[in-house]
Every structure is written in C-alpha cells, then in structure tokens.
Amino acid sequence: MINANIATLAAAENESLEISTKNLNCVDCHNPFIFTIGEQQFYRNQGFSHEPKRCPNCRTSKRLRNSNKPMVATEITCVECGIRTTVPFLPRNANEVYCATCFKARGYQRVVANRV
C-alpha cells in the first residue's frame, strides 16, 4: 500500500518534470523554434492539447494578416434596395440580407419603434 503511494507520488513528480523546452519546426518558414516552458504551461492552462505549428514570428505575422482583412466576404443582394454588395460575415439566411445602408436604416427604424 505504502509502496503504491510512493509510486503514484513519483509518477506525479515525473509528470511535472516532463515540461521542458521542445524544439519544433515551423510549418510556414520551416525554421526550428523553441516551445518554451512558459508557453507550454500557457497552452496547458488554456486546455490546448496541441503544440504550436508556427514559430513566434510567423504567428505574429499571421495574426497581423488576419486582422488586416475581413474574415469572410460574402457577396449578397440586398433584399431592401436590391444592390449587389459584400458583407463581412456569412449570412444565416441569404433571403434576409441587407446592404450596410439599409441595415443601418433598419436598425434606426427599430430604435425609433422601440422608443414609441
């Protein structure tokens, strides 16, 4: 019984010692990078079971690229005025999509309606 407890304790200690810097390869620039202990702990705390695929440089530039352009651009026809335009989201119901102008106008109408 005591031996079993010691074994469990040793296993738990090994697990915490398991965290060490890892050498990974970036999928974007193919350069090796280090997955630091701090980052591994961060990943663990976030509940991520995967390892980062990109080096810090590529991760940063990817984030910048993503923030510079809209995630999606869907071409739609406004049901109100009928113009062809794009919206920066994926409409749930393509039959009920408004252009930015009509959307704003509708929102305004709703606000006014709520006030009355």
Ligand SMILES: [Zn+2]
């Ligand atoms: Zn990279």
Ligand SMILES: [Zn+2]
């Ligand atoms: Zn419109």
